[in-house]
Structure formats: structure tokens, C-alpha cells
Amino acid sequence: MDRSGHIREAALELFTRKGFESTTMGDIGAAVGIRGPSLYKHVAAKQDLLVAIMVTTMEDLLTAHRAAVTGVADPVERLRRATEAHVRYHARHRLEAFVGTREIRSLAEPHLTRVLALRTEYEACFRAVVQSGVDAGVFQVDSVRLASYAVLDLGMGVAVWYRADGEQSEDALVWQYSRFALRLVGVTA
Amino acid sequence: MDRSGHIREAALELFTRKGFESTTMGDIGAAVGIRGPSLYKHVAAKQDLLVAIMVTTMEDLLTAHRAAVTGVADPVERLRRATEAHVRYHARHRLEAFVGTREIRSLAEPHLTRVLALRTEYEACFRAVVQSGVDAGVFQVDSVRLASYAVLDLGMGVAVWYRADGEQSEDALVWQYSRFALRLVGVTA
DNA sequence: CCCATCGGCTAATGACTATTAGCCGATGAC
């Protein structure tokens, strides 16, 4: 791996473990075997490392969501696939997803506005999936907004505690969470 | 309200909005109308403000959980009440719950160990509730651990987006989330 | 062989921050 990639990886791990504010350039340098100031031969600013993580994470999530639901008409199948994509991303890219939700506050403008817009768009996509099931009469929920938040929040949780070497395989996790999502909206599979 | 209480309240609001690390003693002082150094006439250290929030939050959650489930034998009713208590706390004490989950990393020892122990205990209580339903044959879940994490994570999410002046009343929220929890474990009410 | 570029390094720089020191006006007990 080239040094720049190594740096981004180290920053991601440190931001996850200690948080953006508590991670120093010295920490990141030490993680790749150089001194803090030397990082500036590869990166313009600490903030850029965070921006790259946040933006690509949200874009990847949206891309994964669209790939999962396009061409699928059945609301049950749409929600199943959307949840699969959501949970799989949060399990497979645990660190990115963790930093993506935890460090929004540390994002400076104009990046904050951009990431927030992507987030809002992602939530709207999910809400639309739930709405389609309600419209079709197959989902039973009082509030579409509440139900979609609930499903989204399940994914966030995964990014907090999931470990690839834990007792759950990624597939088992994704399967169970998809079932949780369907049950949540009142589909009794 | 006495000044000390006012300070704790201001710190809570600032820790939620900006994060512990990004909140300065000057910020907290400004929020109560005095200068940063003057805070030390009321508080020994910035860290103490965080510790107080985290410890009382976890203790209150545990207390609420125990009050909700003691004397209730039926697993369905136990889970309903546990979820009600969980979600109601996260809605009513949104800031405390938010800081309680977000700022664990900023907690210094020995408080970190103590809070982590309380957290583990709380999770174990919830897992026991789910386990009782599985043992009784009324809950259908592959993994008790996964299902209880899912229900717990729903509460965390509430602390992120719930607003007392939003479109959902606290009671409506609690009611819907309790139903979500029961559906999650396979109870078709 | 030469020298420009790359990517390290150490030593500033310039902020910012928690906390402490030391001062002082108000207040209330006696």
C-alpha cells in the first residue's frame, strides 16, 4: 500500500478509537512510522482526512442503497434489500460508518452542509421504501418517519459493536437484521 | 436555580451540541454569564462535569429498568415495560443519554471503568429479559444477544433525533417503539 | 556525474486551553 493510503487507514482507525479532536497529527504519524509534520508531505490538513472519510462513506452508502433497490417493485423485497445493503455496509465498513455518524460535529463548512445533504437524501430514500410498503397496504406502521428512523438506527448500532471476528458472521448478521426490519414494519414472515 | 445547577445544565447542552473536547470552560462560563476561570469556584475540574452526567445517567437508566420489570412475570409484558422505560428515558433525558453514549471516550479512569461496568450491567438486564421470552417459547429470535442489541440501539437513536416539540408526543413515541421491540422478537400483537 | 524532486527530519510559530494565583467588591453574621 502506498503511504497516502496507509495514512488514511491509520487516521480512520484513530478517529474511531479516540475521536477526531483527540487524535493528533503526531498520533497518525506514529501509526505509520513517521513524525507528525512529515504528514504534510502527503496531506494538506488534518481536516481533509476527515472530509475524505465522511464524503466517501455517505456516497458509498447511497450507491449501495440504489444498487440494492433499483428494479425491485415488491415493497417487502425492497425493504429487505435496502436493509441488507445498510447493515452490510455498517458491518463491512464499520470504522467508516462509525466515524461517519460520530464525527459530523467536527466537520467544517462547506463539507458539513454537503455531508448533511447526503445524509438527508439517504434518509429520504429509506423513508420512500417504507412509504411504498404502507401505500401498498403490506406494512403496518403508525409513522413512516419513525419506522424508517428505527431501521436506520439499527444499522448505526451495528457499526458500534460489530466485530468481524465475533460470534456472528456478516451474512448471519445481515439476515437477522433484515428480518428485524420486516418485522418492525409489521410483515410477519 | 442555583448557579451550580445552572452550570451543569449549560455544560450538558454544550457537550451535546459541540462535544466534550470542543467545549471550553470559557464556553460554559459564557452560557451562565461568567468567565471561564470563575467556574472553578463551583466545580473542581471540567472532567467532573462529564463524570457527573455519565454516572447519574447510567444509574438512572438502571433504576428505571428495574422499576419497570420487577414483579412482572410475563415475558411479553417485561419486554414491553423495559422498552418503554428505555425509550422514555432516552426521549425525556435526551441530552444526558446522548452525552452518555457519545462521550465515553472522553471519560478518564477510574470513571471509565465504572461507567462501562454499569453499561454492561444494563445490557445484561436487557438480554435477560429477551432470554426469558425465548425460554418461555414466546420470542422467536436466532440470537438473544443480537435482538437485545437491536432494541437497545433503537433507544440510542431516539436520543439523537427526538425533539420534545416534534410531531411525536413522548407517549406516542414510547408506544410505537414498544411495539417495534415486540415485533422484533417475533411477537405479533 | 548533476541536480531536481521526494519525503523524511527538527525547530519554530502562533493559537488555544485547563487551571492557578492573587485581587477585590459585596454581603451578612456578630
Add this chain to the structure above:
DNA sequence: GTCATCGGCTAATAGTCATTAGCCGATGGG
């Protein structure tokens, strides 16, 4: 009336940190 205490204040103190400056060895194209 005096004086101790309370709770402000400003001015240190003693860091820490992101970033910049300036230096230098290695490397590789010409």
C-alpha cells in the same frame, strides 16, 4: 462597624497542537 467568606475578575502558568520553515539524504532521469 468589622471582618470573614463568597464569588466574581484579570493575569499568569504550563502545557498541547496544527501547521510552517528550513534543512538534508536518497534517488533517479538526463
